[in-house]
Amino acid sequence: MNKMRVGIIGAGNISDIYLAAPSKFKNIELAGIADLLSHKAKEKADLFNIQFYETPAALMEDPSIEVIVNLTIPSAHAEINLAALDHGKHVYSEKPLATRYEDGKKIIEKAKALNLRVGVAPDTILGAGVQTALQLVNNDKIGKIVGAKAFMMGSGPEGWHPNPAFFYETGAGPLFDMGPYYLSSLLVLLGPVDCVTGIAQTTYRERTIKSLERAGETFPVTTPTHVEGLMHFKSNVTASITATFDIHQSKLPFIEVYGSKGTIHVPDPNFFGGPVTYLAEGEDGWQDAELVSDYIGNERGLGLSDMIASIYSNEQHYCHGELGLHVLEVMEKLLESSVERTFKPIETNFAMRNQREKV
Ligand SMILES: NC(=O)c1ccc[n+]([C@@H]2O[C@H](COP(=O)([O-])OP(=O)(O)OC[C@H]3O[C@@H](n4cnc5c(N)ncnc54)[C@H](O)[C@@H]3O)[C@@H](O)[C@H]2O)c1
Structure with missing residues (x-):
């Protein structure tokens, strides 16, 4: 199984289902988690037995992380998505891609220029x-x-x-x-x-x-x-x-x-x-x-897993950036x-x- 190491930014309400995703989707390898409020990331890191990063910047600077999953609030999506790409990481973002179309375009243009993938929820x-x-x-x-x-x-x-x-x-x-x-x-x-x-x-x-x-x-x-x-x-x-x-x-x-x-x-x-x-x-x-199919439960992580598989098989992933931008x-x-x-x-x-x- 071709896996990728994934770092999560945003340790809020929705993070639990993504933190549990590796048990279902075997190509997701969780590297760690960070949040603007470091105590929230620490709590989730302890709960799911993964690495805690003191800041989002520290997580992004970890060269072993290949994909950033952005679970921050919508107003922070563009900033985190762009920063992840600038750090040479693929990014899978909760919806919406950004809160302004102008910022969404910048994300997609940057990803294309850097030959990196952008995935966007919903994977429903x-x-x-x-x-x-x-x-x-x-x-x-x-x-x-x-x-x-x-x-x-x-x-x-x-x-x-x-x-x-x-x-x-x-x-x-x-x-x-x-x-x-x-x-x-x-x-x-x-x-x-x-x-x-x-x-x-x-x-x-x-x-x-x-x-x-x-x-x-x-x-x-x-x-x-x-x-x-x-x-x-x-x-x-x-x-x-x-x-x-x-x-x-x-x-x-x-x-x-x-x-x-x-x-x-x-x-x-x-x-x-x-x-x-x-x-x-x-x-x-x-x-x-x-x-x-039998994807009938809360399968969040499916879109991320599909993106990782598609990177390895060099195909378009399903929940892709152009769809999110549209x-x-x-x-x-x-x-x-x-x-x-x-x-x-x-x-x-x-x-x-x-x-x-x-x-
Ligand atoms: N809660 C849900 O049921 C649900 C379901 C599907 C999708 N979503 C989406 O997931 C995203 C997160 O939602 P949530 O309900 O988990 O929100 P939340 O408020 O519970 O958690 C968001 C987390 O992001 C952190 N954060 C904010 N700005 C940040 C920044 N600049 N850098 C790092 N961390 C930052 C906050 O400290 C907080 O811990 C949203 O885009 C939402 O639309 C939520």
Whole structure:
């Protein structure tokens, strides 16, 4: 097994699942962990029995580390991604790639110039749910694609996350925080976007932490929290996304894809599994599709493992930087179009590799 030594930067909420990834994905060899708050990294290093680095810079300077996994908050993503590349490391970043499209472009340009890889979450697009939906599309189950709808409907993360303020800063909000799951899935299924327009609002200017030690504390909201977006794709189909942290509950689907002969109901793109159901001409009512893989649990690390395997096999990895940049451009331009009351063309493009049988 061709492995790579991986250093994690960011020892917060999501780090546990990445720290546990080597037990599932054997080409990931954990070298160590660092955080701006060194005590957080120390705690995780002790828990998972890996090396603790006093600072992120110290981790980046370790010549034995080949890949940096960036699990910091979104506003730090660009800085850490660029620094990792400057240190000659491949980087796999939590979403979004950066909080500004301009910074995202710099990351991709630098990686190309240095011949290094950039991987971007979400790797749920490699999960059984999205991949099964993709197989139905590719097998012409629903005919010629007409369009799709995506609904990210919720009341925000302050109900469960211990430090939720970052979710309400520029570069987060429902579109930048959760949108990448929905948009990446739509892009896998429908291809690149050609132009967008959106309407966005900030319904509440202040939010209150609802759980754990800081319950009752309030914090300001500086980004839109209720977003309606329209997308026209290069394949000449249209789709819409609603992304909100401002509603109580909804019975709307997560994602539906519509074709000339049927409809696919795509499961929650924040998760890896099914069920995937579809309705197709000539078949008796809604059917449960047979899932194409057993990636149905919390498989975070799958995209990183795929990137490592792809470096060795000299193939494109699945959750790649151009896809992450395209998602970022779409999100930024959706919000810009809302301010400007315009349609915005999308300048980036991407291509996808077929799914690999097994990582
Ligand atoms: N929490 C989840 O369920 C979840 C799920 C999927 C993806 N994500 C993504 O993972 C990332 C991290 O989320 P989280 O929930 O773990 O956040 P968190 O706030 O719990 O942890 C982030 C960590 O990054 C550290 N940090 C911040 N700036 C830094 C810097 N410049 N250098 C080094 N360390 C720095 C913080 O000290 C903190 O320990 C985000 O991009 C988020 O969107 C989170």
